[in-house]
Amino acid sequence: MSEPGRVFSALKAHCRDDWDAFIRHEFVRRLGVGDLPEACFRHYLGQDYIFLTHFARAYALAAFKSDELDDMRGAAATLDALLNSEMALHVKFCAGWGLSEAEMAALPEAEANLAYTRFVLATGMAGDLLDLLVALAPCVLGYAEIGTWLKADPDSDRSQSSPYRDWIEMYAGAEYQEVAQGAIAQLDRVAARRLGPDPTASPRWAKLTETFRSATRLEIGFWDMGLAPPA
């Protein structure tokens, strides 16, 4: 199990079609070429604000469930980053789109949002740290793949006038990519500690791939929601 990222690769290999449907979703493609309706993007941004609070709670749960100081520190750092800098960035970003924090905090939570976040939390609570990290992985790692792909894709609108340029730059940027590399390495490390040198040979592997697939499908549901803003 020395190849870095082997756990993430193995999880993706089990749900390749779902993974591609998430990464290459119509919402993402239209965001890339720049013709995503602004109402869709604004709807997504507002729900993403709610999503971030529950995602932060999931990292708090990861800190609680960690046996090892390095895992606890990693989870606490992510939690702190989410609450005390990423949310501020998000709020600032949304302000540029005419969405105030008060407005976002008052939004009703979309069912796709609720489904995804509570699935992650309940999976983490019922299982162990590894179950939780696998449920968190599609979001953290998928956005890194999406950012990289959109930035490199010749179809993307990389002009200054693209309304979604900053969003793409954020996820394609070095800072976010580093977060994703850390999450990939943590998956390898925690899987090795809990399942041994070959995680895919563990009796738990089938259930972990199911968790990853479910979370990936819930990401698809989140994009679907973005395409269907309330009237």
Add this chain to the structure above:
Amino acid sequence: MSEPGRVFSALKAHCRDDWDAFIRHEFVRRLGVGDLPEACFRHYLGQDYIFLTHFARAYALAAFKSDELDDMRGAAATLDALLNSEMALHVKFCAGWGLSEAEMAALPEAEANLAYTRFVLATGMAGDLLDLLVALAPCVLGYAEIGTWLKADPDSDRSQSSPYRDWIEMYAGAEYQEVAQGAIAQLDRVAARRLGPDPTASPRWAKLTETFRSATRLEIGFWDMGLAPPA
């Protein structure tokens, strides 16, 4: 707070439209008049099997979160009933519809199912026993209202030949109605213990009504799912 069922009544009063949309849902009405497509009912039954396992886990959580022996005993009795008799009844009922337990256990979980059950579990974990009981209430108490209404409704097909007669009899029956009365009384009791003599005056009341409304909407989502069986 001496009027029995006052907490349940107050919760419903806050989301009357959603509550009615759940109780009088097209799935329910068509089940009553007997023209619900069998594929819809069978889809619902299979998902309900998965639902019951997570619902049982929610009652286990309620037992864990109880301070008082009577609440713990009540939750344990419900858990035992769900796992060791209701699921057997459900399996037997489904066998009559040509669905084997092995088939149901192998079904993919619908998103509406996942959303609802994980919302209940995550609400219960993050909050206290009362938060959990309020999240559980729409299911337990809604089915009792549905059973009573369908049995009394002149539009219902109460003939021996109605395919859904047994289902209606089960939820309209004395045994299920007694379970529901117990849940209504427990809501009053736990709310009094945690919020005082006038629960609606508590600063927690607004959030509890939101939890009840969300769970009610997730019930609507469950019926919507029933109407859309996989091809």
Add this chain to the structure above:
Amino acid sequence: MSEPGRVFSALKAHCRDDWDAFIRHEFVRRLGVGDLPEACFRHYLGQDYIFLTHFARAYALAAFKSDELDDMRGAAATLDALLNSEMALHVKFCAGWGLSEAEMAALPEAEANLAYTRFVLATGMAGDLLDLLVALAPCVLGYAEIGTWLKADPDSDRSQSSPYRDWIEMYAGAEYQEVAQGAIAQLDRVAARRLGPDPTASPRWAKLTETFRSATRLEIGFWDMGLAPPA
């Protein structure tokens, strides 16, 4: 891993001295020969009542954390047995010793009790079902060994006049021994499902043995407490 009870045997082998100090504790030996002061036994009985309520909550947590229906059913059955029959037996037994349920429910919880029960609950919440079952094992399985040993020990006072004869018969009896056999089999089964065919080769094994050792030492602390009744 086909030898029944291999996980329990391997756990004991890691803390043989602690295990023996628990099973052959002065409290147990004096209970066997019949010269344990009655104040000690009564103190133990009162604390054991409190212990049983938290132990029941731990089985509720086990049901919540189960992936498989058979584990959930087993935990729910134990929970139901604890709350709805064992506690009644305990109350009846204690009444014979002049301890009413109201008195026991009003007792302050001894620190040894609090330490043990909260360790089990916190271990179960932070970890997975296997962590929880291993934390529960010394109590369930130790009492079965104690009962068997005391009943067979030639030093034991097995006369009708022994004040502790009923206690010994209870834990040596077929019903309790069957519960213990079930718990031993469940440990093998859950360990196989979560760690694979050779649980002792898992990277988690060291931590599991530490959990088992800690719980065993907390049992010793519980007997120590029994020997030191409040003045």
Add this chain to the structure above:
Amino acid sequence: MSEPGRVFSALKAHCRDDWDAFIRHEFVRRLGVGDLPEACFRHYLGQDYIFLTHFARAYALAAFKSDELDDMRGAAATLDALLNSEMALHVKFCAGWGLSEAEMAALPEAEANLAYTRFVLATGMAGDLLDLLVALAPCVLGYAEIGTWLKADPDSDRSQSSPYRDWIEMYAGAEYQEVAQGAIAQLDRVAARRLGPDPTASPRWAKLTETFRSATRLEIGFWDMGLAPPA
């Protein structure tokens, strides 16, 4: 409920004798006058390292259980401070006492430590955020009172040569006192949000005072442990 610190004052008033036994414990008094045996202090420091990791996990749980962003942010900031700066300070402080981090991480956990930390975690998990904050309060707020008292006490050895001067300065210092003021204010705020304007009138108040008393007694047990280093 406008008087700041009213909840903390009311909790202390319910267990004044236990609170004084904690604050004015022989360990603390001897630390103040400077004649605490160094073996006791070193034993305490090593166990305190283990304590901090579980205390950090309790703040992670508090972040998970928060409904409001400000509570979540407060808990996350404390968690981050504990893991990423206080533990480093503690490690540096202990190095001055000849204790390396590797040594401390390898120490067996004392029962008094395990009892206290698992009580806090299990109380928080079974209850809500307020239950958890009340269980955490004696530690956070007691150390602030101890620091202030020892610094002001004319019996204290405030000379440069006192071995415990730095410890006293740390807890008497402005930075720690500010943390304590924040915790006091959070208790008022969360109690108001969950119990209403007069928390002492809530039906939950009796149980909250019991939690506070238990945690205070577990602090006493922690000092007792400090006075009894392993041979």
